[in-house]
Amino acid sequence: MKKFFIISLAALLITGNCYSQGIEGYEYISPVPNSMLVSKNTNLIIRYGGKIDRQSIALPNRINVVGEESGFHSYNLLLSDDNATLVLNLDVPFLPDEQVNVVFDTDIKTISGQTLPAINYSFKISPMIAPVTRAIIKDDGEVTLNSESSPLRKTASIASDSIPSDFPKIKVSNSVNPTDGYTFMTTDDIIPGLGYYLMIIKNDGTPLWYKKFANHYPTDFRMQPNGMLSYADIKEDYFFAGGGESVYKVMDSTYTVVDSFKTGNGYVTDSHDFQLLPNGHALLISYDLQMVDMSKIVPNGKPGAYVAGSIIQELDADKNVVFQWRTWDYIQIDESYFDLTLAAMDPMHANAVDVDIDGNLLVSFRNISQIIKINRQTGEIMWRLGGKKNQFTFINEHAENAPLYFSRPHDIRSLSNGHITFFDNGLDHKPAYSRAVEYEIDTLNKTATLVWEFKHPNKVYGATQGDVQRLPNGNTMIGWGSASKTNINWPAATEVTPSGEIVFELMFENKGMLSYRALKYPWKMNANTSQVTVYELWKGNDYTFNNESDTTYASLRLDNFSGSPYNYVTLTSTQLAPVNPQFTGQAPIVFKKRIYVASDLVDISGSLSFRADKIAGQYDPNEIVVYHRNTEGHGLFEPLGTTYNPVTKTITASISAFGEFIFGIPQGNSIAKIPKQLTPADSSSVNQILPVKFSWTPNGYVNSYRLQIADNPQFANSIIDIDSVKTSVFVMNSVNPKSTYYWHVQSINNSGASGWSPTFSFHTTAPFIKVISPNGGEKIQRGLPFYIKWEGNIDDSVTVELYKAGQFFQTLDTTVSSGVYSWMPSVKLQTGTDYAIEIKSLKEKTLFDLSDSDFEIIDTTTTSVANQFNSLPLKYNLEQNYPNPFNPTTQIRYSIANAGIVALTIFDVLGRQVEKLFEGYRAAGVYTVNFDASRFSSGIYFYRIECNSFSKVRKMQLIK
Secondary structure, three states: OOOOOOEOHHHHOOOOOOOOOOOOOOOEEEOOOOOOOEOOOOOEEEEOOOOEOHHHHOOOOOEEEEEOOOEEOOEEEEEOOOOOEEEEEEOOOOOOOOEEEEEEOOOOEEOOOOEOOOEEEEEEEOOOOOOOOEEEEOOOOOEEEEOOOOOOOOOOOOOOOOOOOOOOOEEEEOOOOOOOOEEEEEOOOOOOOOOEEEEEEOOOOOEEEEEEEOOOOOEEEEEOOOOOEEEEEEEEEEOOOOEEEEEEEEEOOOOOEEEEEOOOOOOOEEEEEEEEOOOOOEEEEEEEEEEEOHHHOOOOOOOOEEEEEEEEEEEOOOOOEEEEEEHHHHOOHHHOOOOOOOOEEOOOOEEEEEEOOOOOEEEEEOOOOEEEEEOOOOOOEEEEEOOOOOOOEEEOOOHHHOOOOOOOEEEEEEOOOOOEEEEEOOOOOOOOOOEEEEEEEEOOOOEEEEEEEEOOOOOOOOOOOOEEEEOOOOOEEEEOOOHHHHOOOOOOEEEEOOOOOEEEEEEEOOOOOOOOOOEEEOOOOOOOEEEEEEEOOOOOOEEEEEOOOOEEEEEEEEEEEEOOOOOEEEEEEEOOOOOOOEEOOOOOEEEEEEEEEEEOOEEEEEEEEEEHHHOOOOOOHHHOEEEEEOEOOEOEEEEOOEEEEOOOOEEEEEEOOOEEEEEEEOOOOOOOOOOEEEEOOOOEEEEOOOOEEEEEEOOOOOOEEEEEEEOOOOOOOOOEEEEEEOOOEEEEOOOOOOOEEEEEEEEEEOOEEOOOOOOEEEEEEOOOEEEEEOOOOOEEEOOOOEEEEEEEOOOOEEEEEEEEOOEEEEEEEEEEOOOEEEEOOOOOOOOEEEEEEEEEEOOOOOOEEEOOOOEEEEOOOOOOHHHHHHHOOOOOEEOOOEOOOEOOEEEEEEEEOOOEEEEEEEEOOOOOEEEEEEEEEEOOEEEEEEEEOOOOOOEEEEEEEEEOOEEEEEEEEEOO
């Protein structure tokens, strides 16, 4: 019988309020501490927030990564190209369903000499054995899974004439002065008689170029910012995510595949979106299928449903995963508008990711009808537009579409003016129709103003897919997604002017034909290029590179050079990002513009100047830096001395060699951003006899924080007002009893101070514990997980105890006072209606709370309890030590299923063996060993059992 692992309600309804990226001042950590369903192939990403001293990376480190079953893991420690992000690539995967403990305590330092703080956290690996790429639902509702590709599909052979007989039939209408360029499309479905094609289509509807695929249709065909082409080469599609297991291929101007990209950490690459960023990084999407007990989330939900989460990844120039964001950590499943009673489903469905003008990420989610902005530094959600968690007031929208206004969005894109565009599939409009929309987003006042839209006069409706592309001349290209598949009389692509006039329309004459996106670009890679040559240059003169046909908006002054007076300099200006950019330091924000200068002169010195209005766009020209490398398309870019003259409005760089020049904004030059408060939470109760710990999550680049604490919401005569807090943690040593306090915080960096965070309040009370559940009348089934919950304001650990008939029955565990504990009642536990739970402080034995009323332990199986006991074999297991934390003694309990040699060993955080508790022969059975740590210092320790082929590791804490 196949074993199914089912994640319960409490595990999956945890949001970002419970998963915190910030640990002792750290800016970003992945996997998120305490997260679940993590890929067994995950790497670890740790970002403190300041630039790291590379030499300190090479020193012996004290970073332990320990799987409770797989043991200690070796890794390759890297510093990414931002000089701030540490990446640990593990040598071997973790094991399914194990907990991983990370102890980070090293001498790694920032360039300012600050040692990174020690951290200690855990996460849980997914129980899924392997990624699932296919899910087939039979008529009876049974789900069949297959992790291998389906048989190859065959298409008709290519005809001998110039256009193959199985090439889609294309008709162009309304072609009135369309934008110069070509439409990029694909065959995005299995259509009888049609082949699988990448297509570049001229404005008259004939193909400029096409490529046929024999086994599966490609998708997401586009030009990247550097002028290269990319597409998703699909290995296998899967209905539960609406996409496919893919590899993204990158082609040069000869249509030769020169590179490929896949998501890392063991996740399957999805075919929805791929962004090759101008600085050489890449953004990709993945879908992550897990088994979830949906019966505990929605009525009629299936206990063993397969649910797809969405994963967003950023890869650096070396293809290391340097940022990862998972819907499991931040979004509740029941926010979805999808049918959550299915056997397999995709409740989130991320379908596009883009970089906003401030460098953070925008993601569109179809099935929660939402656009989400994600902080690229911390992983925090910055805002949510639309759906059940909408934070914005809509202005200038259509009242009949309230309250959603837009539904099932596709293809979120950021414009240079700060607005956003996307395709509104309109599934929930009454009646349903699709449109292209542009919103102005005011994040301060939380308003979203509809400033432009296009609804086709024929009421075109594409329920799925689709895109919106703003063209350089202000026109908009709209791909209608599945509309052309639904109705052969509806267009696949439309180009409209800002006033809504249709100037180009493309239709398929084949029934059922559609293209995932329809994008328009100039082609080939030298499109939008100006090239000017100047002859016979003299020292000390200024030369402008303009002629009758081309304008580069650049000028050159050479103060010195060697060479003939009959010389030349050729300057080529292209509206494309660089190819294969590499940087010696932190990768900057890079513009879509590159300059190449060639000459027969050598030993040069001088300056190269550019018109700022043609370079800067929405950026401050004072922040722009010119970068240089000798060879176009190869080598490291070095920053040049760059100045901005506000009188002449020119950006000037000092040069000592010709070659390739680009423009960027160093990523440290960002404005200060408002931190996100963590503790004390707003309106919380705080222990009045303990120091109060204030913490918040860093946001962007920070030199220090200003913290204000007061006894009034106006912060008049603040109790604490300090602007030199260097970490995101502050401890207030004492507070008054039964009092209310208010606090807020702001970031400070070289550009100034951010706004204040929201004002949080908290009230001081005496220490308390209050059992929330079970608290009377519950029916808890043996052998199934149940979440014990409590409230409290203590900072020590608690014991969770089971009472029967008013008397102590057994201790279930010792755990930190997190407010929740997962309890699996043993199948051996006697049924009855007289059980209760007590939560007791480990330090203060008089501080406890017992369930107000009794609950019931039930058994719904048909087999007798006694027979179940007798049929249960012993299992290999290593239990959590008790008590934990401990001082100085604790007990370790383990069981072995078969006789053999048992080794029980203690290790310190450096992985060194410090104690051999037992090594010898044991018969099958359950054993308890005492560990006396009197001679050891306080800290984190690991204990490992090995017997036959079984091995498991757990973590414990000694506090003296």
